[in-house]
Amino acid sequence: MSNLKKIEGGVTTPQGFTAGATYTAIKKRENKKPDVAVLYSDLPCSCAACFTTNKFCAAPVILDREILKKGKARAVVINSGNANAATGKQGIEDARTVEREAEKLLGLGEDEVFVCSTGVIGQRLPVDKVLQGIREIIPGKLAKENGSEAAYAIMTTDTVRKECAYELELSTGTVKIGAMAKGSGMIHPNMATMLVYVTTDAKADPADLQKMLSAAVDKSFNMCTVDGDTSTNDSIFLLANGASGVEIKTEEDKKAMADLVLAICTDMARRVASDGEGATHLIEVEAYGLPTEHDARLVAKSIAGSMLFKAAVFGRDANWGRIMAAAGYSGADVDPTRADCIIKSAAGEVQVMKDGFGADFSEELAKKVLTEHDITVIVRFYQGDGEAKAWGCDLTYDYVKINGDYRT
Amino acid sequence: MSNLKKIEGGVTTPQGFTAGATYTAIKKRENKKPDVAVLYSDLPCSCAACFTTNKFCAAPVILDREILKKGKARAVVINSGNANAATGKQGIEDARTVEREAEKLLGLGEDEVFVCSTGVIGQRLPVDKVLQGIREIIPGKLAKENGSEAAYAIMTTDTVRKECAYELELSTGTVKIGAMAKGSGMIHPNMATMLVYVTTDAKADPADLQKMLSAAVDKSFNMCTVDGDTSTNDSIFLLANGASGVEIKTEEDKKAMADLVLAICTDMARRVASDGEGATHLIEVEAYGLPTEHDARLVAKSIAGSMLFKAAVFGRDANWGRIMAAAGYSGADVDPTRADCIIKSAAGEVQVMKDGFGADFSEELAKKVLTEHDITVIVRFYQGDGEAKAWGCDLTYDYVKINGDYRT
Known part of the structure; x- marks a missing residue:
């Protein structure tokens, strides 16, 4: 992995990605830490994802599994403060409402927006607040420089923003990869143990991406534990929009790209463990x-x-x-x-x-x-x-x- | 289980059992809490036992598994303060030395004394102190009224003595059963999760006893957790000396006796969980x-x-x-x-x-x-x-x- 370089940045560092965040008081906070974030790609993305194995999985997980099947998503809406888990059919309807509104605001077709939630289990999602949030963000607040703000918005008991970026030279050019994650408690290997978003401007086939992501998750997030509690919600997404024009086609490039995905997942998994609830080591x-x-x-x-x-x-x-x-x-x-x-x-x-x-x-x-x-x-x-x-x-x-x- | 009655007492309540304990400074203690205990039966016992599944099992566990095969043990020596675990061949030799000395002092034959240790892992057992302890106890301190003192001696981070006794009317007479246990941390279902000694004056076949004990452990101690850490040492013994003259032979009596063993194991498992390290609930x-x-x-x-x-x-x-x-x-x-x-x-x-x-x-x-x-x-x-x-x-x-x- 000699061509792998760590660079400044996060989830919006790869070309063609923007993000935005806002505070909607899902949880009352004196410091008005943002609680709704949107991640957006200018171009259609190849998508891969892994989800929690918890049988009490949250409504967004049920919805996102469906959306992933179509494999053409371009955006993610994430809220913190409420997990939309153990919320029955209402929870799925609520997640769907958020998805549809985001698609309308972004001018996208059906099933092009993933929805994620993290926070308290068993309380209905305050849909109006989330909708108000995405209307504030889209399109005005979507910007390259807001990646870090989005990483801040998805935090719950996390004490630090978790984001990083890498650059990799391949045979046909340079690609960038970036990530943000949220995770501190209810963290235990069984994929997925948190919310993680990995973006890249490489151009790759969804099946290849899924293979790379699943393998990387197995060696990174699935080997990371804070408390032995596997969350109801957690999910990792890999979005590749191809904006760099660099195609991942040769076996050599695929291998290098897989190493890159593993590197960024390992980096983020370490950060999650390091920021485990109350952790000092x-x-x-x-x-x-x-x-x-x-x-x-x-x-x-x-x-x-x-x-x-x-x-x-x-x-x-x-x-x-x-x-x-x-x-x-x-x-x-x-x-x-x-x-x-x-x-x-x-x-x-x-x-x-x-x-x-x-x-x-x-x-x-x-x-x-x-x-x-x-x-x-x-x-x-x-x-x-x-x-x-x-x-x-x-x-x-x-x-x-x-x-x-x-x-x- | 209508004939089952809870009575005052503990491990020496059934007929023919005595115990004793003393302080030998295995761990320096201002209050000189006893740290070596001996449990003894006047009559030969049918024995059953279950042991930890931890692969790093302690020396006493390795030794006791051998002794159990002969099935005729009449006494147990227990020390707290040192687990004699991860102590290699030396550890087994040390446990054997304690066993032989106890047999000599009690006038027993080979392989008639179980040896148990609990405490810090990885330090050599202070054999001389344990030997000095059993010489003080045998025979002078062995008495029916010292059951509770033995229950005190085996405690490490436990905050309360764990002992109880029951009485059961069977078709041919009344039998008593008693128990003492030690367990507070490093407690998790995978048998065994602590040190437990169950005594009874019923007369039963070792194979029947083993069946009853294994089934009871499965529903009691194996369903008890403090911290998810399965200990290296822990063991449960059921010693039946037949002193009551009541034989457990009919299927009905076997069923009643099995219920009794389950009752006392459940009682003790609850006490162990309740006294989990730092527990308030x-x-x-x-x-x-x-x-x-x-x-x-x-x-x-x-x-x-x-x-x-x-x-x-x-x-x-x-x-x-x-x-x-x-x-x-x-x-x-x-x-x-x-x-x-x-x-x-x-x-x-x-x-x-x-x-x-x-x-x-x-x-x-x-x-x-x-x-x-x-x-x-x-x-x-x-x-x-x-x-x-x-x-x-x-x-x-x-x-x-x-x-x-x-x-x-």
Whole structure:
């Protein structure tokens, strides 16, 4: 991936994409943080998407699955503050009303606008507010420079905007890719665990895009956990409008493009884990030497999701027993008798376990290592070539505080 | 189960069982809480047991599995403060040393003493202290009245002793059953999730006992979660010494005895969940109307284990969206469109969801309901006869505090 370059920007960085956002008081907020966003492409897009596996999926997910079948969408309307989930037929009608109005305002045909919602479950979507919002945004507020404002609008308990962009040189030219995401709580691998929008000005076939996206999601968002709760709403979209004129056709370009999609998804998944509700640490887990990749994924996810280990990281306690216990109950085929474990960060590294047994290590250095925000846990087995990475965050008082009083 | 009567007592209440405990400073404690316990039967016992499924199981678990094969054990030595887990061959040797010494002191043959440990993972068992402990206990401190002291000795982060006893009239006489348990953190269904000792003076075949115990564990301890972390050590033993002279032979008596074992296991599982680390609420989840019992178990466990719902209960927030989301990602075959949900406690009950949609309910009453210590969540589907119960606790600041600084 030597041609891959990280650049400033976000979801509107690729050519032909604009966005806009506004505040409609879906949730009363003193700071009037915007709560409705529109993402728009000047040109028709090839679309791919992955959706939550939760059976109580939200109305927008049900609608978007239908829209995706037509594969010609050009815009997305997103609101925060209300999930439009567990809202029955009314919820689907409400989502449809928003979709139709956006299509009318944008002069598009039927089923060209995806609708997404995030926020409280079980309350009817305040449709009038969302409609008022998109009328304010379209067309006046749609602009290239508003990508960041849209990333702000989709935040709920998120503390930072999540956006990034990359540029890639292919055989026939340069393409850009950008993304924004929202996700902080109710985050757990089972795609999808948040709202994510990836845009690119490459020109690609929808089937190819879907393949790239599904593969990337599997190694990125599906390996990211905050609390083990799989959301009802969450969705990731990849929109390719072809504005760069660069076609993704050769196998080589497809491979490079797939790497690019994986890179941006991994980047965003790390940001979501890092901004997990109440988090003070990003925990990256690398598992090596398992019999299969599947085993490695189980181990990495299990460690990243262990409540006990998450609490230990918060307490800066190198409690490696909890790491290995989590590997042990992961369901993977692990041989504990020859395992090694290392904890590292920018402050250094400590080997806490060697050959299945506790290693002598400096508690002082371990504490120092765990003082950094980004922590990496490496577990190594000697059973095969399976490896995987997962991302999580620590468990803090603030997680409890945020979620003890979220709805009321 | 009309003949079943709850009585005062614990693990030494059935005839022929004695216990003792002492403090050996495995962990320095100002209050000198005992940390080594011995449970002993005057008569040979039929034995049954279930063990953790964690692949990093502790040395005592490896040893006890061997001892169980001989099926004639009469005593158990338990220490708290050190788990003797991830301690390699040394750990097994250490457990064996404790076993042999106990057998010598008690005048028993080989493989007649189970050994259990609970506490920090990855540090060598202080064998000398444990040996010193059992020498202090055997025989001088072994007494019927010391059951409660033994229940105290096995506690780690537990805040209360967990013991209970029942009496049952069978066709040929009355039998007693008693239990003690330790469990507070690293608790999650996958048997076993703690240390549990069930004693009875009934006379039964080991195979029958194992059948009863496995079935009871499946509906009790395996449906109990505190933090999703399956321990490396945990084990449950059922010891039947026949001291009452009452034989469990007829199918009717076997059925009654199985119900008794289930009753005492359920009682203890509730206590473990209720005393979950940092817990301020016991959460009981009842799931009805699922296609199969397996689906119902998945749903009940998923709700009881949801970090988000646990935090909501702590915050006394009737956030039923999180309940249904947890049912939705449980992996069960659930139909969200016709589901109902009720939250109740001694203070009353509120129906928060009806026919898959949020019900109008009084937030004030809901808050009142959630103020009680014991909360019951009832979810009802309309798909079949599958039903199950699970037990969990809320997620509190104290869970984070306890586990942020457990080891150091």
